[in-house]
Amino acid sequence: MIIPINRQLNLVKSHQAGFPYCYCILIKDQSQVLIDSGCSSDIAADLRQQGIDIVINTHFHWDHTRQNQNLGQVQVWCHGLDAPAIRSADIYMERYGFKAFAAEEIGRLFIQANKITDRPVHRELYDGEILDLGKVHLRVIHTPGHTPGHCVFFEEHTGILISGDIDLTSWGPWYLHICSDLDDLIGSIEKCMELRPSMVISGHKGIVDHDLQARFLTYRDCILRKEDEVLRALDKPLTLEELGAFRIFYGFKTKFDKYLQFWEQQGVYIHLQRLIRKGLVRREADRYFRI
Ligand SMILES: [Zn+2]
Incomplete structure (x- = not known):
C-alpha cells in the first residue's frame, strides 16, 4: 500500500513491518527515489512498474535492502561503511557475528532462508551531504551504532526525519550483532533528538509525529535499562x-x-x-x- 504523506513523500507499507520487512519511503520528484527496499514482492513489482531510478538504503540489513535487485535498473546509494556488507554476502555474515560466535551453521541457514547474495552499490554517501532530488533536499546524517554506516535523512524544509532503524519501537533499539556499538548508538539517538524533527518516519513504526522528544529519550533509555540488567546479572x-x-x-x-x-x-x-x-x-x- 502506498500512502501519501505530502506532495512528494509517500509511505510504502507492506502487510508486515517487522523483519524481514520494513516501511519504505517513495519520493516522487525529478527522480523516483525509494528509501529502503524492505517491502513485500507484490509491492516491489508495483514499484518496478511505476519506475524507480534510485534506491537509498539507510543501512545494509536485509529487511531494508531485500528488494534492491528486484526494482529494475536502479542506482543504489548507501553510506560507505555499510556498502561492503551489501556488496558481499561474506562481509554480511561477518558483521552478524556468525563466525566469531561459532554459529556458522545458523549463519548458513540465515543466508539461505533470505537468499542473501552479493549486490551492487553505485554511490557511497557521506555525512553532511545534501541530496538534491528536485523539490526535496535530504541531508545525510551518519548515525552509526545499529550498524557502522547507518544513516538518517533529514528534510530541513518540512522537518521530516527518515530514521531507518532508529525506529522508536517500544522494544528499543536492536544491536545484537558484533558490528553494533552502544556509545555510537546512544550518540546517534541524541543526534536525531537534537534535530527536533516535526515528524519521524521510521523503518518499523512508520509515521510518528507526537511526543517525539520523550519518545527518543524512552528509546535511548531502553539501552541503559538493559545495561543495568547485565550489571545486576x-x-x-x-x-x-x-x-x-x-x-x-x-x-x-x-x-x-x-x-x-x-x-x-x-x-x-x-x-x-x-x-x-x-x-x-x-x-x-x-x-x-x-x-
Ligand atoms: Zn537494521
Missing part, C-alpha cells in the same frame, strides 16, 4: 553463555532455542564492550567480573 563472575541464559533481550515468554541464545550472547557481548570501556567490568579468561 554479574553478581558473580559469569561467562558469555551464562549471561546469555538471562534472556535480557527476548525474555522467558519466547520459545527459546540455539538461535535465540546466539542473539542473546551477542547482545550481552555488545553491552560488555561498553561496560569494560567505562571501567565497570573486566574480563579474565572467559569470565566477566563486575568491578
